[in-house]
Amino acid sequence: MSSSEISYVELASRGPIPEGLTVLRVLVGPPAAGKTTLCAHEEHRFGTRLSLDDARAGLGAGTHDQDATPAAVEYVRLQAHALLAMGADVTIDATSTTRGERATWLAIAREHRAAAVAVIVWAPWPQVRARNARRARPVPEDFVKDCWDRVTGLTAGDLIAERFQVVLERRPPDGSVRGPATAPTGLPCPRPGGR
Numbered sequence: 702m703s704s705s706e707i708s709y710v711e712l713a714s715r716g717p718i719p720e721g722l723t724v725l726r727v728l729v730g731p732p733a734a735g736k737t738t739l740c741a742h743e744e745h746r747f748g749t750r751l752s753l754d755d756a757r758a759g760l761g762a763g764t765h766d767q768d769a770t771p772a773a774v775e776y777v778r779l780q781a782h783a784l785l786a787m788g789a790d791v792t793i794d795a796t797s798t799t800r801g802e803r804a805t806w807l808a809i810a811r812e813h814r815a816a817a818v819a820v821i822v823w824a825p826w827p828q829v830r831a832r833n834a835r836r837a838r839p840v841p842e843d844f845v846k847d848c849w850d851r852v853t854g855l856t857a858g859d860l861i862a863e864r865f866q867v868v869l870e871r872r873p874p875d876g877s878v879r880g881p882a883t884a885p886t887g888l889p890c891p892r893p894g895g896r
C-alpha cells in the first residue's frame with residue numbers, strides 16, 4: 702500500500718488550518734487497527750512520529766509494559782513540546798481512545814498554538830481481533846474490545862467538542878464502514894490533516 706492509496710474522509714472541522722501552522726496529529730484507534738502501519742506509509746506527511754509503544758519499550762520491559770506507561774507519556778509529552786516549539790509537525794502514535802488520553806495531547810497543542818488534528822484509525826472487529834491474536838504478545842482481548850467499542854461509538858462532534866480543529870477518518874482499505882457515526886459531514890479530504 703503506497704501513500705497515494707490511503708484515503709481520508711474529513712468528518713468535521715472548525716475551519717481550515719491556517720498556512721504555516723504547526724500540526725499535532727493524534728491517531729485514535731484500538732490496538733492492532735493499523736496506526737503504526739499508517740504512520741509508516743505516511744512518514745513524509747505525518748511529521749515526527751512519537752510512539753507510546755516505543756517509549757514503553759525504551760523505558761520499561763517492552764511495548765506491553767503498562768507499568769512504564771506514566772513515564773512513557775511524560776517522555777512523549779516532553780518530545781512533543783520540544784518538536785512543536787521548533788515548529789515541527791508531530792503525530793502521536795498511541796490508542797488515545799479515551800477523552801482523558803486525548804486531553805494530554807490537546808493541552809500540548811494548545812500551549813504551542815498548534816492545530817490539533819484527530820485521525821480515526823478503525824478496522825472491523827474480526828480483523829482487529831485476528832491481528833491482535835496473531836501477535837507474539839497479544840493485548841488482552843477484553844481491553845482491545847473496550848477500545849474498539851469506544852472508537853466505534855466516537856462521533857466527529859465528540860472530537861470537535863474536545864477542541865480538535867479537524868477530524869479525519871482513514872478509510873479502511875477493505876471499504877468497510879465504522880458505523881452510522883462515520884457518515885461524512887465534510888468533503889473528502891485527500892490530505893492527512895496537513896497543509
Ligand SMILES: Nc1ncnc2c1ncn2[C@@H]1O[C@H](COP(=O)(O)OP(=O)(O)OP(=O)(O)O)[C@@H](O)[C@H]1O
Nearest residue numbers: 730731732733734735736737738739754796832874
Ligand atoms: N491495511 C492493512 N492491511 C493488512 N494488514 C494490516 C493493515 N494495517 C495493519 N495491518 C497489520 O495489522 C497489524 C497491526 O497493525 P499496527 O501494528 O499498525 O497496529 P497499531 O494500531 O499500531 O496497533 P497498536 O496500537 O497495538 O500499536 C500488523 O501486523 C499490520 O501488519
Ligand SMILES: [Mg+2]
Nearest residue numbers: 736737738754
Ligand atoms: Mg502501533
